[in-house]
Amino acid sequence: MLFWIGLLLLLYLVGILSLHLHFLLFVWVPLCLGLLLVWGVAIPAGNSAGFGLGSAEAYRTALIALRIGAFAALLQLCFVPLLHRSELVVTLTAWGLRGSALVLAVASMTLIDDLRYRVDQVMSARIARGLAARNTLSRVLQLPAMLRPLLVFVLTSAVRRSELWTHRGLERRLAQIPVENGFGSRSVSVLILAGAIAWLAASLLL
Amino acid sequence: MSESYAPAPILLEGPNFSGRTAHLRGFVGLPPVSGGELTQGLSGGAFVAQDSQNFISGLATTGHLELLLHGLEQCPFREDIERLTVQLRLRECLDRNPFTLSGGEQAMLTVLSAAAMTPRRLALDGVLEQLSDASREVMLDLIGGPLATVCATRLADNRLTHFPGLLERFSLRPPGAVPALRPDTPWPGRTTGKVLTLAGIRFAYRRGQAVLDGIDFRLQPGRVYVLHGANGAGKSTLSKVLCGILRPRSGELLTATGQRVQPWREPAGLFAYHFQNPDLQLFHTRVRDELGLVGEPSDGGTFHLVHGFGLESVLDEHPLDLPYVLRKRVAMAATLAMFRPWTILDEPTLGQDDANCLALAAFLRRAAKAGAGIIVISHSRWFSAQLDAEHILLRGGRLEAVVPTEISAEKRV
Numbered sequence: 001m002l003f004w005i006g007l008l009l010l011l012y013l014v015g016i017l018s019l020h021l022h023f024l025l026f027v028w029v030p031l032c033l034g035l036l037l038v039w040g041v042a043i044p045a046g047n048s049a050g051f052g053l054g055s056a057e058a059y060r061t062a063l064i065a066l067r068i069g070a071f072a073a074l075l076q077l078c079f080v081p082l083l084h085r086s087e088l089v090v091t092l093t094a095w096g097l098r099g100s101a102l103v104l105a106v107a108s109m110t111l112i113d114d115l116r117y118r119v120d121q122v123m124s125a126r127i128a129r130g131l132a133a134r135n136t137l138s139r140v141l142q143l144p145a146m147l148r149p150l151l152v153f154v155l156t157s158a159v160r161r162s163e164l165w166t167h168r169g170l171e172r173r174l175a176q177i178p179v180e181n182g183f184g185s186r187s188v189s190v191l192i193l194a195g196a197i198a199w200l201a202a203s204l205l206l
Numbered sequence: 207m208s209e210s211y212a213p214a215p216i217l218l219e220g221p222n223f224s225g226r227t228a229h230l231r232g233f234v235g236l237p238p239v240s241g242g243e244l245t246q247g248l249s250g251g252a253f254v255a256q257d258s259q260n261f262i263s264g265l266a267t268t269g270h271l272e273l274l275l276h277g278l279e280q281c282p283f284r285e286d287i288e289r290l291t292v293q294l295r296l297r298e299c300l301d302r303n304p305f306t307l308s309g310g311e312q313a314m315l316t317v318l319s320a321a322a323m324t325p326r327r328l329a330l331d332g333v334l335e336q337l338s339d340a341s342r343e344v345m346l347d348l349i350g351g352p353l354a355t356v357c358a359t360r361l362a363d364n365r366l367t368h369f370p371g372l373l374e375r376f377s378l379r380p381p382g383a384v385p386a387l388r389p390d391t392p393w394p395g396r397t398t399g400k401v402l403t404l405a406g407i408r409f410a411y412r413r414g415q416a417v418l419d420g421i422d423f424r425l426q427p428g429r430v431y432v433l434h435g436a437n438g439a440g441k442s443t444l445s446k447v448l449c450g451i452l453r454p455r456s457g458e459l460l461t462a463t464g465q466r467v468q469p470w471r472e473p474a475g476l477f478a479y480h481f482q483n484p485d486l487q488l489f490h491t492r493v494r495d496e497l498g499l500v501g502e503p504s505d506g507g508t509f510h511l512v513h514g515f516g517l518e519s520v521l522d523e524h525p526l527d528l529p530y531v532l533r534k535r536v537a538m539a540a541t542l543a544m545f546r547p548w549t550i551l552d553e554p555t556l557g558q559d560d561a562n563c564l565a566l567a568a569f570l571r572r573a574a575k576a577g578a579g580i581i582v583i584s585h586s587r588w589f590s591a592q593l594d595a596e597h598i599l600l601r602g603g604r605l606e607a608v609v610p611t612e613i614s615a616e617k618r619v
Contacts, residue, residue, distance in 0.1 A: 089271060106265050114264055117305040124451045125487045128479035130544055134450055134470055149489050152526060160260045167236060168252060168323060170263055170275065177274050 089177050103171050107161075114157075115150065122149050215349050215359040219367055220378035221559040222386070222531045226362040227255070229378065230329035233360050251327035252320035256530050256557050258333055259483060261316040262304045269300035269307070269315050276322040283352035287318055293344050295438065309482040309553070310336050310437030310585075317345055321353055328359040332530075335365050335556055336482070338436045338585050346372075364559055368588045385532065387558070387565035391514025393572050394507030399427025399547045399579025400461060400476065407457035409440075409447055409603075417443045418454065419603040427547065427579040430570055430593045434584075435600035441583045442482065444600070445550045449479040478546040482553045482583075484537035488525040493517060496525050496540050508543045514569060515539045531557040548579035555589045567592035 008017065092105050123139060123146070126132040132142045165171060218226045228238040234251030254261045266272040278284055291297055296318075299311050307315060313336040320328055328349070334342050342365075349359050350373075366372060402425045409418040417440045425431065433441045446452040448459070450469030459467045469476060481487050490496045497508055497517075512518055515535045520528060525536050534557050542549055551570075555563045563586075570580050571594055584590055590597065597609040 089266070089275070103265065110264055110267060113267070113303055114305055117303070121483075121486045122489075124446065125481055126489070127451050128446075128449050128481065129487065129489075129541070130475065130478070130546075131489075133472065134453070145489070156526060157260065157264070161264055163236070164261060164263065165265075167234070168263075168276070170265060173275055173277055174265055176277070177271070 089174060093175065093177065098175055099171060102174055103165070106174065115154075118150060118153055119146065122146055122153075214354040215346075215361060215373055217366055217373040217375050218360060218362045218378060219375050220362075221380055221384070221561060222557070223384035223529075224378040224380040226378055227331050227529070230331050230360055230362055234325075234327045234329045250325055251329070252323050252325040253329045253331065254316045254320050254333045255331040256333055256335065257483065257485060258309070258313040258316045258336070259305070259485075261320075261333075262312065263319075267303055269296070269302060269304050272304050272315060272319050273300070273322050276319040277324065278322040281322045281324050282356065283324075283348075284322075286348060286352045287322055290318065290344055290348060294341055295436075308438060308442060310338070310341070313337060314341060314345070314437070321348060321357075325357055328353070328357050330359065330361045330363070332362055332364065332557055334361070334363050336437075336553060336585065339587070341437055342585075364555070364557070364563070365586050365588065367560065385516035385519055387516055387535070387562040387569070388514050389565035389568040391510060391565075391569050391572075393569070393576040393578060394510035395542075395545045395573065395576065395578050398577030399425075401426055402462075402467070402476070402548070403458075403460040404448075405458045405460060407444070407447060407454050407459070409443055409452060409454045416455075417603050418447065421457070421600075421603075421605050423598065423605060423608070425548070425579060425581075428574055428577055430574045430580045430582060430595040432582045432584060432590045432593060432595040432597050433600060434590070434597055439600040440603040441600055442552060443603075445477075445479055445552060445581070445583065448548070448550065449477045451479075475546060477548045477550060478541045478544040480538050480541035480549070480551045480554065482556070484530075484533045485526065487537040487540065488533065491524055492522055493525050493528075493536050494521045496536055497521075497543050498540070507545060508539075511539045511543055514565075531562075534558070548581065549573075550581045550583070552583045553585070554582060555584060555586055563589050564592060 089102075089106055092102055097105055123132065123142060126142060126145070127134055131145070132138050218229060220226055231238055231253055234253045236251075236253055263272060263275060266275050273287070278287060281287060291300060294314050296311065296314055299307055299315070304312065304315055313333050317330065317333060320330075330349075334345055337345065349361075353359065361373070404421050404423045404425070407418055407421040408416060410416040421444060433444065435441050443452065447454050448469065450471075453470035459469070461467060467476065488496060497512065512521065515538065517532070517536060517539060520532060520536075525533060528536065534554075538551060538554055541551070554566060558566065567589060570582065574580050582590070582593065582595065597607075598605065599607040599609070
């Protein structure tokens with residue numbers, strides 16, 4: 001309990017508690033519910049057919065809990081640097097990433113943001129062209145039609161960015177960003193990473 | 207323009223397809239088109255073009271990190287760049303993800319990032335066209351001032367050609383006939399504009415300051431309106447509200463009979479919107495499909511647009527394979543081909559040379575005379591003067607002035 005209180009306090013102090021809660025509420029909870037539905041209701045081989053939540057409880061609870069815990073911890077681990085938005089590069093550099101590995105890690109994480117904004121822009125453009133309405137259902141129905149422009153975007157931006165990075169030597173420059181910049185510190189980053197690893201370990205072992 | 211303006215930067219003049227982009231790319235060691243081999247021995251250069259979104263590294267989560275990534279800390283004129291971010295009202299933007307910035311803000315950030323590299327050669331291909339006059343002057347002061355001491359700069363900019371004597375010039379000519387806009391194109395629209403009244407339109411992004419702060423205005427068909435304002439004044443946001451992309455916090459949109467229209471709730475089909483960045487608006491694999499042409503373009507309104515925008519030779523091309531100037535035209539023609547009562551064109555002249563701008567202005571005047579509703583967002587006073595338009599000036603999200611004739615000293619050609 002002390003561990004969790006300490007972690008929550010730490011997250012609050014560095015100002016990212018709301019981001020974590022947002023992540024838990026909108027990513028982790030729906031994910032867990034989905035997994036429970038799939039794994040909890042699924043009938044293992046050799047058992048009688050029917051709604052098997054009761055029997056699943058008997059012998060699957062531990063496995064389900066382990067899977068959910070491990071999955072959530074892995075996701076949390078992956079998203080920690082994203083929550084530290086203003087010092088993503090600094091954090092990764094502090095963790096020892098350099099050169100192409102650093103570029104790859106940073107680019108793969110910023111790509112999520114990039115794609116999110118691109119989806120928003122393409123959706124806006126489709127509404128402006130009369131191809132979609134603003135309501136949620138219409139947006140969901142637009143997903144298949146959006147795949148092509150998004151794929152084209154990913155491919156063309158990959159070509160353009162590779163040229164930009166090479167021409168400007170951004171790989172070399174990325175590693176030269178001073179570590180002291182940013183609002184947080186190396187120790188906070190390491191503590192958060194340690195927390196995520198501890199969560200993973202606790203999920204697997206307890 | 208300041209007295210200390212150095213003559214070092216060179217402005218490349220010439221019509222579209224005269225090879226300015228290829229020249230600028232070659233100047234900094236890039237192949238003529240994206241995707242080729244880089245020229246050896248010409249490292250230390252930076253190139254930024256109109257599609258400034260493609261010149262954001264994608265490696266930085268904030269604008270400030272983008273500048274740091276490009277070497278702001280080591281830059282000999284770091285203080286100048288930091289001062290400029292205040293002058294250009296970019297300070298708050300630097301805390302945001304570069305991809306969330308407006309077109310003008312992205313343009314400023316990419317130029318400042320390139321400057322922060324302290325490159326030996328800098329090539330700016332039309333990127334300054336997206337800036338207001340005041341922002342462009344600030345940028346030119348940087349290019350002709352501290353940057354000129356360490357860097358050779360070449361620019362292509364269709365708007366700067368209207369300021370003779372400002373920069374050293376070098377002229378290029380196209381090798382032969384090129385696809386051009388045709389000034390005699392009639393407006394093929396079947397619909398006419400409708401009177402609309404904007405009453406107290408307010409909009410703010412979540413947790414943010416109001417971007418539109420009570421806009422009251424009456425739109426009359428048969429006129430061209432030009433929305434003016436500095437970068438971030440709310441021009442694009444107002445357009446998105448009118449199109450129903452954004453929902454205002456309060457305010458109404460009323461027809462002449464007093465009927466309430468809510469395009470953000472259900473598309474009323476009143477407005478078509480051409481985005482500043484054409485690449486966002488191109489969804490199909492052929493220009494023909496983008497324009498909604500079925501079969502051979504033998505008749506109908508859209509064919510007039512194809513002819514008028516000089517697109518006959520590229521109908522079967524992939525839109526994204528075309529050069530920027532044609533991508534912009536395809537996106538514009540596709541928007542106009544919706545034939546909505548009102549059409550909003552966001553910076554329609556980006557990448558277009560003077561002849562094409564004049565042809566476009568003539569076309570839009572003709573469309574308005576035929577009853578269409580046209581709203582143009584433009585930083586080019588020269589182009590605005592060609593439209594016989596009513597000018598709407600936005601400042602800080604408020605409607606500051608409505609001027610029925612040209613507000614600039616520039617005259618219609």
